[in-house]
Amino acid sequence: MKVMFSKFSLLLIAAVLLLSGCGAAGSTNGANTVGAQADSGSAASSEPSVSPAAGETEAKKLQVVTTFYPMYEFSKQVGGEYADVTALIPAGTEPHDWEPSAKDMAVLKEADVFVYNGIVEGWAEQALDSAANEKRIVVEASSSIELAEGGEDEHAHGEEAHSDADAEHDHAAEHEEAEHEEAEHEEAGHEHDHEHSLDPHVWLSPKLAQAEVAAIQEAFAKADPAHADSYKANADAYIAKLKELDDAYKAGLAGMKRTEFVTQHAAFGYLAREYGLTQVPISGLSPDQEPSPEQMAEIVKLAKEQQIKTIFFETLVDPKIASTIASEIGAKTAVLNPLEGLTEEETADGLDYIGVMKNNLEALRLALNE
Template sequence: MKRFKRVLTLLSLSAVLAIAGCGSGKSTVTHGGNASSANNQTLDASTTETTKLKVKTSFYPMYEFTKQVAGDLADVENLIPPGIEAHDWEPTPQDMAGISDADVLVYNGAGMEGWVDQVLESIQGTGVSGIEASKGIEIMEGTAHSHDHGEEGEHNHDEHAHDHSEEGEHSHDEHAHDHGEEGEHSHEEHAHDHGEEGDHSHDEHAHEHAEEGHHHDHGGLDPHVWLSPAMAVKQVRNIEAGLAEAAPEHQEAFKANADAYVTKLEALDKEFRDGLKNAKRKDFITQHAAFGYLAQEYGLTQVPIAGLSPDQEPSAAQMAEVIEFAKEHNVKTIFFETLVSSNVAETIASEIGASTSVLNPIEGLTEEDIADNLDYIAIMRQNLDALTKALNE
């Protein structure tokens, strides 16, 4: 039934785009987003009457990164309202009309937005350009246990393509993340089998979620790139490059804004490295397999209860396996996340006598987050505090 509804939605979206035609170009009216950014210091236009890009972003991290780069040189609006889980959201005809009226659509890619390939195909020829923030980043397979095989956070960056000294340089020869070319990822060996409920075939067209009817399993790939501050730097640089292409007259301002924000992200990255390098333990149990990039970057082991999609229910066998692991490793904290039910994490915690705590994948802000003026960096610091406490119990 859900697959049938999705197909009808996409047909409606195509009809809306056919009516909307070309985007209306640039605007001088500020619409803002749905979430505030703390301490957003950016270079703005030198005149009060400057043409502004109209930008739509797919979900919160893309909104935050784009706002930081664009400053007051673009009207940036987030598509997903506060409090809505990003994985299962799909654009309405009204959303599609807004996208077709924009200059730029910024999205994460890597299969995070199951609707984006269809949308990008539909807006061809409308003048709307797409910016894939994860372009050029090596995308991980969504494995059961995401960890670094080195010692104490030492990473082989030749294998993982994490060269942070070349922030703006992206290699597309071997790992070009082109979702338009039939999703050429072989999942026959790495099928992300989540038990009886999550057995998906990824042999062909792994990214065509709308047509294949996959339940936002991301084609077996892990799209949660933004949860590594080091990878967030690369996403910001991709957004900078895309905005500069869309509005070359503001290229220098975009670069200055991006440089300022990258400095903050690099400081955040250092906080994570310093805070986690001497942790007593390296493994952590989380309800949602969203922290693979974070784990890999800082020498940790992620033990997810379920899979890449937060609403995926673990099988009884998976629950038993995690409980056994927790008992053997004396785990005292089970992490759950905002925007989804904590029942699974609480069940396991009760079984082993552990406590629960929040590890936020930052897929969207809550109304409380907005009221507290929290942003990406502030929430990531909360994540660091939660991890540091759990890993030193």
């Protein structure tokens, strides 16, 4: 899947000049903001340190470069004391439209392991080609997970407005349109369109997050066989915590008064399906996809019919549209965090993936029981 960005053509010359002087442990455009706050053990230099007690040079840590927060957190949990983990996308940055700078490309080139989710990072494949490194191990953490088409059940509330005949007609029309597009577009472009229709937000399901952690562990063991047992132990311990989180969601979301919840963008499809809920997103898979007036009217209508009293917004996106809908129906707003990045305040409060997910569970429980 080749995705071309004009920005790269301007960056590559600068990247070549930087590659000789930039190592993976360097700070990049604030990209180490999360790592510096959450992992005080990250090295600032590639030079080995000397233990005062033993007087022996310590082995160089595994240099791991990740994309956005969940990939950083999962990698840090698996790597433990044997890996320096860096996040390219700075804390507080919405990752869907982020692109790497020349310095980021230099950091990527020097990485022992590169961890990305997939789909969210549309720039990743070309960046890897441009910052080539034969020894680097690349892990697409979601690769073992069957991704769902975005929005495939997001508007299940619309079933009442469509008869079975209408649905069959719509399906036939969609099939005909897909065939027409396939005939007109080049294979690469068609593949790109298909990729953008897939929902990448698997990390928001505690169950699917376990598969991502396992994929990261396998990559670390391959890159650093000497510490494979430690990576496996770390991954097993963290997966146990994710299983506890999954159990908490199953118990906590059972027997709610309603199952529908309105959220800022379509990030919670996997979580909703896992626990028998229905996500009603205001915008699409990317938060910058603004809804049409017809979609807004449909959401308002549903919210009134279901007596929904909370409209969820997220911390890294302008909540204006969510607030508008809430005002229209006399509801309040609350945060449902898609964990695409932590804010400085969340980091200062010591929140991490599991902490935020527990907050999300409590927010859902309150909203679904109103």
